Amino acid sequence: MKKNTIFVIALVLLALLFIAGAQLYRGQQARQAAAAAAKNKESLVRLHSPTLGRADAPVHIVEFFDPACETCAAFYPLVKQMMAAHQDAIRLTVRYAPFHQGSQEVVQVLEASRKQGRYWQAFEALVASQPAWVQHHQARVEMVWPSLARAGLDTERLKSDMQSADIARAIAQDVADAATLNVKKTPEFFVNGRPLPSFGFEQLRTLVEEELAAAGKAKAG
Amino acid sequence: MKPRLNSAALRAGHRAGTQPATADAAWLLVFGAWLVATASSLGALFLSEVMEVTPCVLCWYQRAFMFPLVFVLAAGLFPQDRRVVRYALPLAVAGWLLALFHLLLTRGVIPETLTPCTQGVPCSRIEVEWFGFVTIPLLSLLSFTAIGLALALAHLKTRP
Numbered sequence: 001m002k003k004n005t006i007f008v009i010a011l012v013l014l015a016l017l018f019i020a021g022a023q024l025y026r027g028q029q030a031r032q033a034a035a036a037a038a039k040n041k042e043s044l045v046r047l048h049s050p051t052l053g054r055a056d057a058p059v060h061i062v063e064f065f066d067p068a069c070e071t072c073a074a075f076y077p078l079v080k081q082m083m084a085a086h087q088d089a090i091r092l093t094v095r096y097a098p099f100h101q102g103s104q105e106v107v108q109v110l111e112a113s114r115k116q117g118r119y120w121q122a123f124e125a126l127v128a129s130q131p132a133w134v135q136h137h138q139a140r141v142e143m144v145w146p147s148l149a150r151a152g153l154d155t156e157r158l159k160s161d162m163q164s165a166d167i168a169r170a171i172a173q174d175v176a177d178a179a180t181l182n183v184k185k186t187p188e189f190f191v192n193g194r195p196l197p198s199f200g201f202e203q204l205r206t207l208v209e210e211e212l213a214a215a216g217k218a219k220a221g
Numbered sequence: 222m223k224p225r226l227n228s229a230a231l232r233a234g235h236r237a238g239t240q241p242a243t244a245d246a247a248w249l250l251v252f253g254a255w256l257v258a259t260a261s262s263l264g265a266l267f268l269s270e271v272m273e274v275t276p277c278v279l280c281w282y283q284r285a286f287m288f289p290l291v292f293v294l295a296a297g298l299f300p301q302d303r304r305v306v307r308y309a310l311p312l313a314v315a316g317w318l319l320a321l322f323h324l325l326l327t328r329g330v331i332p333e334t335l336t337p338c339t340q341g342v343p344c345s346r347i348e349v350e351w352f353g354f355v356t357i358p359l360l361s362l363l364s365f366t367a368i369g370l371a372l373a374l375a376h377l378k379t380r381p
Contacts, residue, residue, distance in 0.1 A: 003248060004299060010256060018263045022271045184273075
């Protein structure tokens with residue numbers, strides 16, 4: 001055999017091996033994630049989890065969220081748009097996966113805002129002002145106050161409420177559930193208990209539309 | 222056709238300063254080294270891009286020596302150039318030393334405090350372990366060893 005034929009065959013074989021291996025591995029991971037989500041349904045939502053939308057909405061999105069995660073902040077307006085496009089049909093539940101350094105304290109602040117009845121205002125303020133308080137992938141809780149004050153929150157009250165044991169317990173539960181469901185990156189979405197087959201906004205939209213269609217069919221039938 | 226092929230092979234052999242048979246053996250050795258370098262590079266990419274294992278600092282230094290070998294060795298195969306060993310061997314030796322250092326680190330022979338890895342993924346953490354002893358630094362050391370040996374042999378074969 002000619003030398004360049006040997007070389008080209010070896011190159012093609014290695015490339016094919018890589019691509020096939022990647023396909024196989026990703027498929028296996030997606031199947032495992034789906035199986036873990038199906039097996040651990042009770043880990044998906046807890047009573048304490050903040051939720052937006054009607055309780056009887058046919059499509060339920062659970063988002064594992066890190067306030068310091070840039071991609072989470074980029075996804076939020078898109079998720080909101082999708083919810084606005086299908087009013088009353090989509091419900092959103094937020095779970096925490098504070099993977100960034102310092103994120104845990106910001107989650108405590110966010111949870112404390114619920115005692116003032118301004119959770120979603122605080123949520124949107126934090127997401128919108130993220131570049132001001134996340135520096136070099138580190139969350140700086142001491143820099144979140146101005147944007148929260150502008151959103152109408154009593155920051156002194158937040159500072160004392162965020163230390164509550166209830167909040168610490170709720171966050172610990174979320175982190176434990178994230179581990180159970182094999183959530184390693186944020187944002188991670190589950191739509192009616194189904195994880196995204198691969199990461200991306202289109203994949204999320206597809207999954208939501210599938211579930212909306214299934215709900216529409218069930219209603220008609 | 223046959224005599225002409227033979228004379229072409231002879232001329233190729235003369236250009237390399239050796240007999241055609243040893244030139245072929247040297248080509249196969251460099252090709253083998255390229256095969257190991259390419260498989261190792263793809264393996265490293267599989268670990269980081271598909272399995273999403275974050276490479277530590279020492280892994281990155283080893284990659285910095287393994288990735289260029291794929292291209293340097295391929296360039297030495299077409300047309301066959303015995304001097305490719307001169308350019309590729311220093312990369313293989315540097316990568317080999319780093320891999321050895323990394324392996325000793327994960328085995329606890331060298332304490333972590335002596336390493337430059339203070340942030341991100343600590344180099345002493347074992348991320349992947351197959352059959353209880355095959356770790357990434359071990360695979361890296363084996364690859365650099367195989368490449369180094371193949372290149373050294375190719376050099377001996379083609380020495381004028």
